[in-house]
Amino acid sequence: MFGSYRIDRLIGKGSYGQVYLVNDIGTPDYFALKVEHNESARNSLTNEINELEQLQESPYFPKLVTHGILFNSQYYIMELLGSSVAAMRSELDTKRFSRYTTLFIVTEMLKCIKVLHQKGFIHRDIKPSNFLLRPGKNNPICLIDFGLSVSYIDPSTNEHLPFRNDIGFVGSKRYASVNAHERNQLSRRDDMLSWFYSCVELYTGDLPWSNTNVSETIYNLKKNINPPELCSGMPSEFTEIYRRIRDLRYEDCPPYDYILRLLVNLLNNSRKSSQVLDWEYFSDERIALISAVQLNEKEDQEQNYGICRI
Incomplete structure (x- = not known):
């Protein structure tokens, strides 16, 4: 039990906390509960909560239901979402979408x-x-985990924060930018580089540095690889996208709309062969093994995301 919730099972964990599937007692409604590991995780969870509160108007982020401190542990409860993109890829026989x-x-x-x-x-x-x-094709992807997220705007000037170096490594080695490896202050360009490395992995099934966990080796591969080599086996548009992102300066605003136009054109061309997402071929039973919610909603199926209390 956790307040007025029954804890069903653990559905995720990380360096800062655990995520549980919980049922609002007396209702059919299920949610996700994130609880801090210990006192040292409190700043991270506080940061997540503060940021999520500022993102609630957008459907691209989880809906925050409530938060607080219970049993001397900080927590928040949010809408229940499905499996991660990474977990779904791992479930495929080919390990590729x-x-x-x-x-x-x-x-x-x-x-x-x-x-x-x-x-x-x-x-x-x-x-x-x-x-x-998230079930369905309307806003089907949510970005989560804001424990490392920060504002890039200086509140005293309302301008971009100035560049700094030697701030320490931030991120995940596989997807971090060269700037992260060099311990430089990160900006929007670095999120874009991490997104691009994710694109390469999702499209090809691998990254050139996937077989090593040695930071220096990963850094050298990222720093020295040329665009055609990194984008081998991908549509030529991705080489152009990588060049645009790689050439961004610290304070530059990424060309989101230009990149989105290229992707939408590629997507529209791909629709000629199939408009079915890979997990839509899965049975409900197979989905249930990897996802806390059914992703393939039937027309008469209604997910229970009701009112939550603590």
Whole structure:
């Protein structure tokens, strides 16, 4: 039990907390409960809550229901979402999404990032496991996990924060930008580079540095790889997208709309062969093994996201 909620099971965990599937007792409604691991995680969870409160008008982020402190642990409760993009890819026999599904996902991921940046924040840990699936095709991707996220706007001047170096590594080694490896202050361009590395992995099934966990090796591969090599096996548009992102300066606003136009054109061309997302072929039983909610909603099926109390 957690307040007026019955804890069903653990559905996720990370360095700062655990996520549980919970039922609002006396109702059919289910939610996700995130609880801090310990006192040292409190600042991270507080940061997540503060940021989520400022993102509630957008459908690209989870709906925050309530938050507080219970049993001396900080928590928040949000809408229940499905599996991550990374977990869904791992469930596929080929470990790769179809062309249409990949283009659909990376387009929606970029829309999330664009809105986050427009709200004045950078995420600093963009990767497939931080995007969760929502049932249906209306706003089907949500960006989560804002423990490392910060504002890139100086509140005293309302201008972009000045560049700094030697701030320490932030992010995940596989997807972090060269700037992150060099311990430089991150900006919007670095979220975009992490998004692009995610695109490469989702489209090709791998990254050139996937087989090593040595930071220096990963850094050298990222720093020295040329665009055609990184984008091998991908549509030529991705080489152009990578060049545009790579050439961004610290304070530059990324060309979101230009990139989205390229992706939408690719997506429209892919629709000629299939408009079915890969998980829509899965049975309800298979979905239930990897997702806390059914992703393939039937017309007469209604998800229970009711009013939550603590």
